[in-house]
Amino acid sequence: MTQADTPLICLPWFSETGHVQSLAQEIAAGVDASGARTVTMDVTDLSPADWQALDAASLIAFGCPTYMGSTPARYSLFLEEAASAWPDLRWQDKLAAGFVSAIHPSGDKLSALSRLSIYAAQMGMIWVGQTAIGAPVYPDRQGLNADGSWLGLMATDSGETLRPEDAQTARHFGTRLAQMAARWERGSVNIRAN
Numbered sequence: 495m496t497q498a499d500t501p502l503i504c505l506p507w508f509s510e511t512g513h514v515q516s517l518a519q520e521i522a523a524g525v526d527a528s529g530a531r532t533v534t535m536d537v538t539d540l541s542p543a544d545w546q547a548l549d550a551a552s553l554i555a556f557g558c559p560t561y562m563g564s565t566p567a568r569y570s571l572f573l574e575e576a577a578s579a580w581p582d583l584r585w586q587d588k589l590a591a592g593f594v595s596a597i598h599p600s601g602d603k604l605s606a607l608s609r610l611s612i613y614a615a616q617m618g619m620i621w622v623g624q625t626a627i628g629a630p631v632y633p634d635r636q637g638l639n640a641d642g643s644w645l646g647l648m649a650t651d652s653g654e655t656l657r658p659e660d661a662q663t664a665r666h667f668g669t670r671l672a673q674m675a676a677r678w679e680r681g682s683v684n685i686r687a688n
C-alpha cells in the first residue's frame with residue numbers, strides 16, 4: 495500500500511484541561527500501530543492544511559468533553575463551520591466516530607456522543623461504534639471499555655491524567671478505527687473497479 499492509498503484518519507479535538515487531547519493521542523497511537531495515518535488537530539487552531547486533511551480523510555473521529563450534557567459551545571462552533579461541507583455533501587460516505595470525556599461516570603456523555611452521531615448522519619457519514627467488550631463479561635479484560643459504551647469511546651476524568659484503563663480503551667478504539675478505514679477503502683476500490 496502506498497502512502498496515498500493508506501487510509502487517513504483525522505481527529506479534531508477540543509480540550510480545556512487535557513483529557514480529550516490525551517484521548518486523541520492514545521487513539522492516534524492505536525491507529526498508527528495498525529498502519530493507517532492520523533492527523534490530530536485542535537479545533538481552536540485549525541490551519542488550511544487541517545481543513546484539507548479533513549476533506550481528504552477516510553474517517554473523522556470527533557472528540558470533545560461533555561459540557562452540560564452536550565458538546566461544548568466551542569466544539570459546536572467547529573461542527574457548524576465544517577457544515578459548509580453539507581450543501582454539496584463533501585463528507586458523504588466518510589466514516590465517522592466519536593470520543594468524549596466527563597467528570598462523572600455517566601455525566602450524560604451519551605448525550606454528547608448522540609449529538610456527534612446525529613451530526614455525522616446529517617453530513618452523510620457512516621458511524622463506527624465501539625466493539626471492545628471488557629469485564630465483567632470477560633473478567634481477564636479489566637478496565638477495557640469500563641463505561642460499557644458502544645456508541646463511541648467514553649472516558650471519565652478522574653484528575654490530572656488519563657486513567658490507564660481509558661488509555662488502553664482508546665488505543666483499542668484506534669485499532670478498530672484503522673481496521674474499519676482500511677476495510678472501507680478496500681471496498682471503495684472494489685466498487686470503483688467494478
Ligand SMILES: Cc1cc2nc3c(=O)[nH]c(=O)nc-3n(C[C@H](O)[C@H](O)[C@H](O)COP(=O)(O)O)c2cc1C
Nearest residue numbers: 509510511512513514559562563596597598601651
Ligand atoms: C462548562 C462545563 C460543563 C461541564 N459539564 C459536564 C457534564 O455535563 N457532565 C460531566 O460529567 N462533566 C462535565 N464537565 C466536566 C468535563 O466534561 C470534564 O472535566 C472533561 O473531562 C474535561 O475534558 P478536558 O480535560 O479535555 O477539557 C463540565 C465542565 C465544564 C467546564
